[in-house]
Amino acid sequence: MGGSFHPQSGLERIRPYVPGRPIDEVKRLYGLTDVIKLASNENPLGVSPKALEAMKEALPRLNLYPDGSSHALREALSERFTLPIDSIAVGNGADDLILQISLAYLDQGDEVVVSRSSFPLYDIYAHAMRAKIVKTELSPGYRLDLAAMAAAIGERTKVVYVCNPNNPTGTIVTAGQVDRFLDSIPDSVLVVFDEAYYEMVDSPDYPDSLSYVREGRGNVIVLRTFSKAYGLAGIRLGYGFGSPEAIAPLFKVKPAFSVNTLAQVAGIAALEDAEFLSRSIESNRREREFLYQGFSRLGLEYAESHTNFILVRIGPEAAAIQEELLKMGVIVRPCAGYDLPEYLRISIGTREENERLLSSLEIALSKTEG
Numbered sequence: 001m002g003g004s005f006h007p008q009s010g011l012e013r014i015r016p017y018v019p020g021r022p023i024d025e026v027k028r029l030y031g032l033t034d035v036i037k038l039a040s041n042e043n044p045l046g047v048s049p050k051a052l053e054a055m056k057e058a059l060p061r062l063n064l065y066p067d068g069s070s071h072a073l074r075e076a077l078s079e080r081f082t083l084p085i086d087s088i089a090v091g092n093g094a095d096d097l098i099l100q101i102s103l104a105y106l107d108q109g110d111e112v113v114v115s116r117s118s119f120p121l122y123d124i125y126a127h128a129m130r131a132k133i134v135k136t137e138l139s140p141g142y143r144l145d146l147a148a149m150a151a152a153i154g155e156r157t158k159v160v161y162v163c164n165p166n167n168p169t170g171t172i173v174t175a176g177q178v179d180r181f182l183d184s185i186p187d188s189v190l191v192v193f194d195e196a197y198y199e200m201v202d203s204p205d206y207p208d209s210l211s212y213v214r215e216g217r218g219n220v221i222v223l224r225t226f227s228k229a230y231g232l233a234g235i236r237l238g239y240g241f242g243s244p245e246a247i248a249p250l251f252k253v254k255p256a257f258s259v260n261t262l263a264q265v266a267g268i269a270a271l272e273d274a275e276f277l278s279r280s281i282e283s284n285r286r287e288r289e290f291l292y293q294g295f296s297r298l299g300l301e302y303a304e305s306h307t308n309f310i311l312v313r314i315g316p317e318a319a320a321i322q323e324e325l326l327k328m329g330v331i332v333r334p335c336a337g338y339d340l341p342e343y344l345r346i347s348i349g350t351r352e353e354n355e356r357l358l359s360s361l362e363i364a365l366s367k368t369e370g
């Protein structure tokens with residue numbers, strides 16, 4: 001390439017994020033009319049009805065810019081989670097908050113500790129800041145190894161990402177493990193707990209990470225999202241909690257209007273939609289069991305999940321099976337990009353979707369056997 005301009009050097013290390021294949025694309029490429037997507041951990045029950053109503057009401061106001069500080073939304077989050085408003089940040093998805101954290105905290109040459117087989121955007125934005133990624137291995141049982149992550153912290157470490165539950169494995173680290181971890185690391189290191197799936201977790205061992213913020217641990221940020229349990233992935237709305245000192249730098253770097261008007265009203269209304277939230281959680285719990293039974297029947301090993309997706313071990317044929325499923329109109333997530341090439345990550349759908357997934361998987365497995 002002879003061009004005299006080129007992107008900054010961090011981009012050379014970026015492996016681009018590959019999202020789940022869109023339904024329309026699969027219909028077009030495979031000549032299908034009926035396609036289901038179990039690839040991006042979306043809510044199969046749709047959008048929170050209260051959020052939908054609030055967005056409809058706000059449509060005529062779209063000639064105006066949104067409130068750049070998202071004050072009413074942050075106030076609603078403040079009341080719900082009993083933390084002061086200056087402890088709360090919002091973003092265009094939790095994704096945007098990961099970007100804001102990277103912009104606000106990382107200098108060239110800083111180190112970021114992440115686990116192998118975790119959410120890839122931590123790496124992408126760290127590379128974009130020309131920071132260095134330090135990766136630890138998973139523990140047996142597909143869990144993050146917090147002891148190894150603590151041991152990987154060095155003088156240049158600025159940020160550690162603890163994805164809990166972890167995407168794509170669906171596993172959690174426990175309150176006891178997190179307590180030990182926090183006590184063993186310097187408070188100059190920012191610990192980001194990414195809890196995109198926290199509403200789905202019903203384990204008594206799951207840490208109450210907001211208590212770290214309430215206790216005044218200045219180096220903790222907790223990220224959550226409206227994309228999963230509230231069914232709002234398309235509107236893009238994430239939120240984060242931390243000490244005012246940890247959160248204030250995010251306001252300096254965030255895009256002026258990163259959270260749009262519809263997202264702001266949707267978030268406030270969704271927080272009131274207890275009925276939709278509990279229905280989503282209940283359906284997910286029931287369907288997770290249904291899929292476990294189906295995978296067992298097919299002789300497939302899976303990781304016990306605390307989320308709305310399940311990591312399933314397919315074997316060396318995983319890519320071929322995924323392709324066969326696509327041909328049958330079932331989109332699931334290949335995991336080569338997560339360093340798990342023999343696995344598929346399957347989002348939990350409605351009963352009808354899950355039945356179709358299991359019967360398609362059975363056919364795909366029998367095709368690739370011989």
Ligand SMILES: Cc1ncc(COP(=O)(O)O)c(C=O)c1O
Binds near residue numbers: 167
């Ligand atoms: C662990 C994790 N963090 C963050 C996100 C991003 O969420 P959002 O849709 O709010 O950007 C996701 C989305 O899949 C995720 O799995």
